[in-house]
Amino acid sequence: MFDDLCEAGGGLGLKLVGTEALSSLRIEKGYRAWEHEIGPDDTPLQAGLEFAVCFNKSASFLGKKTLLRQQTEGVSRRLVQFTLADSNAYPHSGSQSGGRTRWWDVPTSGAFGHILGCAIALGYIWIAEQGLDAMLSAGGFEIEIACQRFPAQATLEAAYDSENLKPRM
Secondary structure, X not given: OHHHHHHHHHOOOOOOOOHHHHHHHHHHHOOOOEOOOEOOOOOOOOOOOXXXXXXXXXXXXXXXXXXXXXXXXXXXXXXXXXXXXOOOOOOOOOOEEEEOXXXXXXXXXXXXXXXXXXXXXXXEEEOOOOOHHHHHHHOOEEEEEOOEEEEEEEEOOOOOOOOOOHHHO
């Protein structure tokens, strides 16, 4: 079956791709992966997936009260995407991370983004008293890789195709 797929797709430019390449593309688009960015201890609001929750559903669902409270009060941590300009940086899951004023969780995923031409990562930041928007505006994020700290830019939007137009072409 594999050989048949390769033969049928050969004229269409079908090529083999590895899991690292797929992971890189996923992270550039900001796509979450189970057991990396989302798991049983993360809420859709923390992961930036509020659009996937129907709050006005007549039937209740497990965790609805918590999500409604988070929607009103805000969340204590939020998934963000990082880009690192330094060509020596290669973040991966488990790299130590932090801001100059507050430490936060380790990146959940990291790779070199070949479309963007820089290192990229996804990870949760703990929201300080000044609030998420102020933290993102102030910057000062760093990711530590092999005992070396690299400056990182954090955003809530995907660094590549944030409006998700490419899959619809």
